Amino acid sequence: MIAAMKVIESGTFAPAVDGSAEYVEHVRVxxxxxxxxxxxxxxxxxxxxxxxxxxxxxxxxxxxxxxxGTTVEVGPGVSLFVPKGEEHRFHDVTEDLTVLVFFAPPYSGRG
Structure with a gap:
């Protein structure tokens, strides 16, 4: 549990070492x-x-x-809400994407 403010270094916003997509959790309460x-x-x-x-x-x-069933263009400043259980994905990525992700309740893992 976090008891105080936490500063998150922007250097952690990067793809996996092998160049694939990567999710990195920074805060869990x-x-x-x-x-x-x-x-x-x-x-x-x-x-x-x-x-x-x-x-x-x-x-x-x-x-x-x-x-x-809805597709939208995404870029800086776009925010999206996805309800639990809904099929979704980013695709046709033309410029490296960095996305902030908030889960509620906390993320429990894949599948």
Whole structure:
């Protein structure tokens, strides 16, 4: 449990060492968790529906996002809400994406 403010270094907003998409959790408290999701241009987003509601806030990059049968263009400043259990993914990533991700309740893992 976090008892005080936490500063999150922006250097942690990066894809995995092998260049694939990567989610990194930075904060976990009883009500929610927060992390960053980095997807390099041209790489797939292989996530599966989650057991938690989530909010994405795109910090940098460009691509498309599909959820619930709707596809939208995404870029800096775009925020998205996805209800738990809904199939969704980023795709057609043309510029490396950095996305802030908030889960409520805290993220429980894949599948």
């Amino acid at each position: 009883p009500a929610l968790s927060f992390g960053t999701y980095s997807i390099p241009a041209g790489q797939p987003d292989d996530q599966v529906p989650h057991a938690e509601d989530e909010v994405y806030a795109v910090v940098s990059g460009r691509g498309r996002f599909t959820s619930g």
